[in-house]
Amino acid sequence: MDLAKFFHTNGGIGDTSYSSNSGLQRMGVMKTKGVIERAISDLCRSNGNFLKTLVIADLGCSSGPNTLLVGSMVIDAVAKTSLELGLKFPEVQINLNDLPTNDFNTIFKALHEHQENKTTEEIIDEHHPPICYFTGVPGSFYRRLFPANSLHFVHSSYSLQWLSQLPELEEINKGLIYLSSTTPESVSKAYYEQFQKDFLAFLTCRAEEIMGGGRMVLTLGARITDACGEKSYQLWRPLAMALQEMVFEGLVDEAKLDSFNLPLYTASPTEIVNLVESEGSFTLDHLESFEVNWEAWKRKSYDNDSSQLKDTECHVIAHGVAKGIRAAIESLVSDHFGEAIVNDVFTRYEKFLIERMSTEKKEAVVSITISLTKKTDI
Numbered sequence: 323m324d325l326a327k328f329f330h331t332n333g334g335i336g337d338t339s340y341s342s343n344s345g346l347q348r349m350g351v352m353k354t355k356g357v358i359e360r361a362i363s364d365l366c367r368s369n370g371n372f373l374k375t376l377v378i379a380d381l382g383c384s385s386g387p388n389t390l391l392v393g394s395m396v397i398d399a400v401a402k403t404s405l406e407l408g409l410k411f412p413e414v415q416i417n418l419n420d421l422p423t424n425d426f427n428t429i430f431k432a433l434h435e436h437q438e439n440k441t442t443e444e445i446i447d448e449h450h451p452p453i454c455y456f457t458g459v460p461g462s463f464y465r466r467l468f469p470a471n472s473l474h475f476v477h478s479s480y481s482l483q484w485l486s487q488l489p490e491l492e493e494i495n496k497g498l499i500y501l502s503s504t505t506p507e508s509v510s511k512a513y514y515e516q517f518q519k520d521f522l523a524f525l526t527c528r529a530e531e532i533m534g535g536g537r538m539v540l541t542l543g544a545r546i547t548d549a550c551g552e553k554s555y556q557l558w559r560p561l562a563m564a565l566q567e568m569v570f571e572g573l574v575d576e577a578k579l580d581s582f583n584l585p586l587y588t589a590s591p592t593e594i595v596n597l598v599e600s601e602g603s604f605t606l607d608h609l610e611s612f613e614v615n616w617e618a619w620k621r622k623s624y625d626n627d628s629s630q631l632k633d634t635e636c637h638v639i640a641h642g643v644a645k646g647i648r649a650a651i652e653s654l655v656s657d658h659f660g661e662a663i664v665n666d667v668f669t670r671y672e673k674f675l676i677e678r679m680s681t682e683k684k685e686a687v688v689s690i691t692i693s694l695t696k697k698t699d700i
């Protein structure tokens with residue numbers, strides 16, 4: 323299964339789009355604001371006088387408000403540091419990357435509208451934030467995307483937990499769709515080996531593209547301890563239960579469920595540190611892990627679009643989580659099981675989430691952020 327051929331978050335700006343259902347990822351990126359600002363400030367200070375153009379890339383940008391959030395954080399940090407150093411603002415080129423199936427049109431339409439809304443005074447005011455040029459770069463970030471030594475700063479959020487493909491599995495992960503404490507050891511090992519291969523390929527490609535002294539800030543869905551990620555399965559167990567129920571009712575073939583596994587790996591801090599060290603091109607400046615509560619997926623517009631649900635807190639949150647997960651993985655579910663059952667799958671998913679949340683109120687997604695500097699002596 324080559325993910326690059328069909329995997330995409332839901333495009334557009336409608337009710338089931340990633341754009342309207344990515345509040346949790348947005349909150350995660352907001353939590354890393356300080357790390358991004360520090361990396362940009364250090365970068366500008368170490369390149370001081372010669373930085374006329376700052377070239378950055380956001381890898382796995384998707385489409386929606388989060389796509390532009392990172393760009394605006396970088397622009398603000400560049401402006402602040404330039405003012406502190408008394409230097410002219412550099413021009414900024416922002417390369418937005420995702421798989422070719424991503425909805426790039428929605429991003430560029432939003433950017434165009436944003437530009438149109440600027441006043442002429444804003445555009446010609448030399449004290450106004452740096453001039454920015456945007457480009458779209460379709461392709462997998464597990465391969466080379468840019469010319470050698472052409473980037474100053476790379477960012478990626480909530481994308482690197484997605485593997486390039488599902489690993490070959492020797493055993494069936496019976497009734498499950500991701501790693502849990504009852505998953506066969508050979509399955510967990512195959513997943514980790516695929517993550518190792520992919521993460522090393524990512525680092526090697528970026529090592530060629532980022533110039534010496536350049537920075538990279540990566541945020542991944544992850545796990546905190548080195549034990550198998552039972553906690554990260556809390557998001558996926560209700561989805562497995564929804565599919566099991568559909569097998570029981572004869573709506574989904576059992577073998578079809580047995581062959582469905584998410585091409586996703588939630589790494590631990592130790593695994594990430596070891597891979598950065600073994601690849602060897604980057605210095606690890608900073609690592610932090612944090613949690614974002616599922617509540618962040620709750621939508622403000624909920625009151626208008628869910629009259630059939632009882633208005634209790636866990637119903638509201640479960641509705642938001644189901645929409646957030648659907649916006650991210652609907653293409654995986656419909657590619658494997660067919661489009662016809664997608665609504666049913668996510669309605670049942672929401673029902674099992676509500677059951678789970680009525681006992682476990684404070685569920686969260688674990689994230690890890692690392693800040694890296696490309697070594698100059700290699």
Ligand SMILES: C[S@@+](CC[C@H](N)C(=O)[O-])C[C@H]1O[C@@H](n2cnc3c(N)ncnc32)[C@H](O)[C@@H]1O
Pocket residue numbers: 329330331344347348351381382383384385388389419420421424461462463464478479480481482484485486650
């Ligand atoms: C959950 S979204 C994150 C989007 C955004 N960065 C954010 O923080 O909200 C994950 C994105 O990673 C992209 N992605 C997954 N694998 C990729 C790959 N190999 N190359 C480029 N993009 C990839 C997906 O298409 C999707 O748009």
